[in-house]
Amino acid sequence: MMDDNKALSTQQVADILHVSKSTIYDLIKKGEITSYKVGRKVRFTQEDIDNYIAKSRTLQKDHVVSDVILDTTQSHKNFIICGQDLILDVLSNYLRLNGIPALRAYIGSYDSLVSLYQGKVQVTAAHLWDSDTDQYNIPYVRRLLPGIPAVVIHLTCRMQGFYVAKGNPKNIRTWSDFVRDDVTMINREKGAGSRILLDENLRLLEISGTKINGYANETSSHLTVASAVSSGDADVAVGNEKIARQVDNIEFIPIKKERYQLIIKKEDLNTHEVSTMLKIIRSATFKKEFGNIGGYDTTDIGKIVAEI
Incomplete structure (x- = not known):
């Protein structure tokens, strides 16, 4: 937490x-x-x-x-x-x-x-x-x-991707990495665009959210999930590139142009x-x-x- x-x-x-x-x-x-x-x-x-x-x-x-x-x-x-x-x-x-x-x-x-x-x-x-x-x-x-x-x-295009710790120590690169035992995520609330992007990709991979550490831990903004990764409370989160530039000690892995x-x-x-x-x-x-x-x-x- x-x-x-x-x-x-x-x-x-x-x-x-x-x-x-x-x-x-x-x-x-x-x-x-x-x-x-x-x-x-x-x-x-x-x-x-x-x-x-x-x-x-x-x-x-x-x-x-x-x-x-x-x-x-x-x-x-x-x-x-x-x-x-x-x-x-x-x-x-x-x-x-x-x-x-x-x-x-x-x-x-x-x-x-x-x-x-x-x-x-x-x-x-x-x-x-x-x-x-x-x-x-x-x-x-x-x-x-x-x-x-x-x-x-x-209106605009934005890049969506993964927030990971600086240096990406867990080597998180794809959606399938979310289900690893050594990875904990922090999620956005239901209905958020980032949450739907995650859930749609998990559906394609036939991965249940219940199998992912931290999937049920929800918060309401890109900044709060990025801050959780920065502080070590989570290993990965989904968000846009703009916020990644505002938070120390994280890196951004680009995934999808939205x-x-x-x-x-x-x-x-x-x-x-x-x-x-x-x-x-x-x-x-x-x-x-x-x-x-x-x-x-x-x-x-x-x-x-x-x-x-």
Whole structure:
């Protein structure tokens, strides 16, 4: 297990929750997340973060995600973007600057599509790999939005792979290494894109998760699983390359180039909010902002790749 007493900075917590530092300070001010001070610096424990996430998940059961109420009375008033990447936070900020009060819901790809189907959000991001077709997102959109015409818009490509200890002392190279007796993993929560990538590959290999050490040990972000590998609490985890660059004492083994895409209902394509959103992500300014950040490929950003 991870060390619950390990001090985490505001930036580390922001990375774990996929929000900006200003959002974390706002949560502190509202008393929604516990913290403490060392001198003038704000610090958190892993237990503080786990308690906040657990509280948020409890609220989700009552149709609340983060600070956004997801119900039919709110859906026509709010423009809600659902997903867990920094690029979505920046996008919502640009929308606000353009007069659209965009809100954010921080849940995984699978549950995001379900929320879109239920009319609780207007835009969702996903990176769900289907092993039968070797496609990202399109097969899941078809299954999880039955009877609803939808549009898939490319946002970015990211590299998914394995987080291992520096030097890769266990020589972990393939999915089949996860089942070795001397290997312990730490997992993402059900519905996360990384978790589905793992489970789909295990299915192809006919490997049951119950045979893998640590498979049942779940956590809610790329950063926390990478930190578990860094601290020696686990030997391997699945995540994206960008986070690997932020954590000491780990290496990244590239496995799969994934497509991170936006999904909207086709009926919303020509609304003012969606039209403005597309203009923003296709703009030179937006591309430049992410073109210089490692781990983001802005080629074809804003391109409609499928109408389902």
